[in-house]
Amino acid sequence: MSALIYKQRFFHPNRPKTAVSNYVHIGYIATRPGAVRHENLPHGLFGKMQPGSIDVFQSWQEVARIARDISKQGKNMYRSVISLRTETAMELGLNDFEAWQQYIEQHIATLAAHNRIKTENLCWAAAFHNEKDHPHLHIVFWDKEQTIMKNFTHPEIPNRIRKQLIKDTFAFKIKEFCAERDLAKTGITNITDAILEQFEAHMKSLNPQSFRALRQRFEHADEDSLLRLPKHNLTNSQSVEQLASHLLQLRHALPKNGRLAYQLLTPEAKSLVDEFVQDLLQQNPYLAEMVETYVKAKLEVAKLYTSDPAALTQQSIKYQAEAEKRIANRILSTVRTIIQLEQSSDVAIRQVERYRTWTEQLILELLSVMEQLSMQAQLDYDDKAKVVFGGEWSKQAKKEWLLRQKDKGVDR
Template sequence: MSAVFYKQWFKPVNETRTPNKNAEHIRYIGTRPGAIKNEGEKHGLFGNLYDSDTLEVKHKIKDVMNIVKKKSEEGKNIFRSVISFSPENAAIKVGEPITKEAWQELIKQQIRIIAEGNNIKMSDFKWVAAAHNTPSHPHVHIVFWDERQEIRKNWVNPKVPDKIRGKLVKNIFEDELKEYYEKRDEKKYLLRDITNEMTGEFEAYLDKMSKREYSTLTDAEFFSDKPDSQFCKYLAQRLFEIRKEIPKGSLKFEYLKPDVKDKLISLVRE
């Protein structure tokens, strides 16, 4: 499962019912069961609608619905998006129990990624959100638009939300990613050191051996029985078939094509 789930979409701008649907979506995210409500309010909306210095939305939900409906009627794309975590990751990144303030702080830190991913200047980026404390997948809905948008969009490249999700993962789990890569690289280098050490010892061992001892080693210890001639012929045939697929030049394994590497690995294991 992904560390962060992100998706975004919008209703067709040219449909007559879209403004009303966008307004109703605000009611849905702000008041549905599980929405973390604002103190003294019947909704849980927060965002950058009125004053960029605070994320508080103290207006009635109908006021926010009217703003979204009006912007939609002007031909602006009203994007709907969701950021979601597994319960385990939510506990790490948003806290346990999850609070509205924790969600606000996280979205405040990451909202620029969504704006930049959609090529919207922060000065023109307006958004409203509501967090839902759903046990199986705690999430936050974010509705946003470009205040200065003049050309209607009928399609957005699917790569846009994918890139946004990737950047959200890097930002939100920055410390965990660093720790993971450090541990992974440490193991990689440790394995390489052990291999080099073992290889060095083995080579030193061979250097001290006489030809007779070396012959005995290869005949007795490596092959308890004489290798089957038919099997050797089969392996040689396999090897030369693979050789035909390797361009002239360096035969270093790291430079080979992935499919050729797979064939060689399979042959070595066999």
């Protein structure tokens, strides 16, 4: 078991969805629950697009757009994560956002060197997730001057990076350990891999249970799966219990037979589902935030077509309704599953504990759906804005296009 875990991968630039996937990935690491955010900003992304001091990016989208563009150019964007146990991080002084920023600034050169990226060509962005029992840092990086596309990274490369990070991060502790074990001579300067293995075994022996938990969380997962955060960060046990009770009431109020689709429900049934949707949004702030992000992104597209306040207000209401309808249909899908399980069982499934489980799963699925929708809406805006305000259009052509669209409405 390692004293420090390092993971690294990339999606091949020729893969059809790589560019969009990289865009979404940056949005995830910057905004997911657990990500420590900048003061007065809705994200926690920082890094460097050129040599110099660390930048606090004003929006994660500006970095995500760059990542998407470099992917389309055939350059590899590496995704990586560095994780420590909470106790180890505290011992190293990595106990706040600023400390982790300084840490990666000191060690990013190691990631670059082992991936054969020159420092002057290195671009990177990172986000710190202060998770319970496993604080970790997500980093994306690439070579802005890369000319040859890479198809494969040998597993030994991230392994070498991990070892070098441990040697540099724990240098003082390793030398202390060596002195105690009489493995070091006075003035030792070289920490070998053999000493490193002994040090890691020593670290593990101090708290084997804690290291086992860290291994289960990180060692057999890639950096994308780490974004599927523990349930305690996405749901609140008290609110889940209340929502489970509400779900039980809803299940008994809805018809047992027939297709359960929102548009086919009676007005009374729709009203009950709408109440549950509002209850969900009130009980889970992150879900409400994702809906708000979705509506705002869609409105940015609408603003490309009109500046009429009344029209924009109307569109805002429409987009909010669209998001809530998606949530409603996902709720009905869960209810349909419950009914099917009850019909296939000799005993009706009414246990509160099972409803808690279904409710928790429903919330997690809704969060995933709304995250994808909000990111896609932002991408949609980026693409349309580039057509209107970028590209090779003249100013007069852009003006004429906007004038033509103004009278056509904003639902595109």
